[in-house]
Amino acid sequence: MRLLALFAVLALAVTGCTSADPARPGVLTVGVREPATLLPADVADQAGRLVTGALWTPLADYDAASGKLTPRAAESIESTDRVHWTVKLRPGTFHDGTPVTAQSYVDTWKAVAESTWFSAPVFTKLLRAKEITAADANTITLTLDRPSGQVPALLSAPGLVPLPASVLASRDWAGFAKAPVGNGPYRLDGGWHPGSGGTLKRVGSGATAEVELRVGDPAAQYDAVKAGTLDLATEVPGEKHEAMHGDFGDHHATWDLPRAGYLAFPVTNPRFADATVRHGFALGVDRAALEAGPLAHQVDPAKSLLPPSDTPGERSGTCRPCSFDAAAGKALLKQAAFPGGATVYFGPSEEAWTRTLVVGLHKALDISVTAQAATGQPDGPSALDVKLATASPYELLSELAAKSGYADETFRQNLALADAAATPQEAGELYRLAENQLLRDLPVAPLWSGHGHAVWASRVRDVVTTPFTGPVLARIGVS
Template identity: 85%
Template sequence: MRLLALLAVVALAVTGCADSDPARPGVLTAGIREPATLLPADVTDQAGRLVTGALWTPLADYDPATGKVTPRAAESIESTDRVRWTVKLRPAKFHDGTPVTAQSYVDTWKVVAAAQWASSVVLTKLLRAREITASTPDTITLTLDRPSGQVPALLSAPGLVPLPASALASRDWAGFAKAPIGNGPYRLDGPWRPGAGGTLKRVGTGKAEEIDLRVGDPAAQYDEVKAGTLDLATEVPGEKHDAMHTDFGDDHHATWALPRAGYLAFPVTNPRFADATVRHGFALGIDRAALEAGPLAHQVDPAKALLPPADAPGERSGTCRPCSFDAAAGKALLQQASFPGGATVYFAPSSEAWARTLAVGLHKSLDVSVTAQPAPGAADGPSTVDISLATASPYELLSELASVSGYTDEVFRQNLALADAAATPEEAGELYRLAENQLLRDLPVAPLWSGHGHAVWSSRAHDVTTTPFTGPVLAGIGVS
């Protein structure tokens, strides 16, 4: 019996099961998927944003619904003419003890702009600065190629956080992603362990002293939170979607908008899809609820507007008629436009499952032949588009939607440029809504869905809040 007891203790130590009890004072246990990368400028997945959101502090937070910017690593982001911008930094250090200076940002942004990372577009296509300099150790000066009021929103992008001089000198991005060094409220204690996770130690204003991040299957993590052996699960799979509301109640689960949306882009220069009546017919033939409940597994909301909630300026007004499912009206529009019938929906590999369901649904609802195929070099039919945003600025998404469809209307382009140059958030919001409404009328792209995230937590965790780019804000979660 003593031998068996000894073997049991050894097995417990080897498997790490002793750490499965979350009730360690000051320690929050959280379940996540394996992040694709922890290099902040190249993060696009929810798990990566969650971890880097704890390791780094962005210059500011931006709420597109109000246009409000809240400085964080920055003390202020100001301009008198919207061409020359000045960013004053708060005193801060990297986790390796070196100071975060204006030059840290300048040098990092040079690397990001030259790379093909997810956030490179923020600097090269959206910010478009002619010059970025460190005018003093705590002051960044940007000179743009045109007046823009969007600079605070763009600089709030989580991918524009600074990298330490050691990483910039080595250029070993793969190595840095395994042991990242940030400027945020938590540091990574040792390298990231693929397939297992990592431990975050508090160095700033976080509530938990330590955060134990565990990589695993979301369904299993959900059950662990329910059983009380895990504090927080940051993803809820589709099969648990309905149970979440009864298993955890309103005060122990959350849903939040993600910076991700899906569209059907029409080739507006193709004669068969040049008529907006045809495009509206196809839009009305899409059963978005069937996509949400089927291949998209309750991880999205059917679109109710062109811009997703994570990117929408101000209050939404009116209804989005092209977001409706009305098969009879869709068929009537195609007949009105004398659409010859037959179409191919093209998709990227990551969109295949829901694109094929979309094509089958269109075939049934519109009574025309619709098939689905992998996207060729140049598509002669509608294409599915799955967009992940690098910023919360509507300018990024609206310009991208026009680009993917080949839409070149001059009035739309002018409204977008005026919104970019607007002096106030209110003025910009009105102009963005004009541009959005024009896209809904001309419909070069049909909105399909917007992504959302789910989290559940135990009674031990409290003060759980979420944002589109980080999901649950780890630094704000307390444990009791």
């Protein structure tokens, strides 16, 4: 009996709920992992984006595929010359009762640009504004160092939401992340409790009055939804991947994440300067084995260079370097007289799947391939796990070129023209040219793109997902 009681206590600690939990009207219970941080400009993980997406309202929502901008906290984001931009704000208030003004954004963006946070490159590498000012309480003006049509996409990044004057003055970022104050449809009641979670209370247009966020193990949360003691699980572990279709019918969703994996080649190294060699390695990658193995069904094998979450317009043609063809890969290495032997370098987040990758390359290409933690300048391919801060293809294409040392002038010009394009359609065509050139020259080989999963109970309705937030908590209702 005492042993059974112990098991019950352990189950409560893991799932954050018990089988006796009643469903409360107007309260949505949600299972999440522990967010790495709730400081929005430094969020790069799915759990953090889910929570901050409920606490803040971004300037706009931007769809990379259509180029469509939907203003939210902004009334408009406009320019006549793509150098001088004007952002008009809707009236807004922080959860502490202070007004959200143009100066709130200007001061927040200055803090982000001066930081080492995840979203800092949006200002230092992508936006490159010479001046950002508050013309009046509801008007932000930006002057860029060149014409760019990507400003709406960049300013819609979820990490560029405003912070209240209190934390901008104190600079107590760690303290603020424990009790964040946003401008969104929900406020965090009582702060965040690591290992446990937090409670969101509606202050705006949320569909439910309250959201209970429960931190726990995804497998246990999946079972809790199935048992009726949790409304929504925001992650489905690999071992439940196939079962969720039968367990939940149409009460599950899969969405594209702003995340992708690549193999970047040091193109300035003579051993990898020949594109034939790089294509040989790309054809030797068994992407399905990575997806089913160390990546645990949390990704899709790559079918393009740009992941679906970052894709402008319709895609045409197929991605030959995304195929697994061991015989063709070996033939290409032989054709290029590749001397054999390679080390693939990895960072902390890439180690598990890189070790599986090198075993597969060794078997497929019949050459010695080893894995090693990255230190200094790599003399072989590098595994990349790229997390995106914006929906603009410019961010990813420019980063991939930089990671490999690829400096082709035609590619650089197409990327610059896409950045400066007057319309989303024109930009999409130019991004396609840049993407296709990378697939031909292959300084980086696409491996996989991330996706998220969620399952929910029958009383839950209107589950909508986006690449950056996953399930949009403010849209979800309960009966």
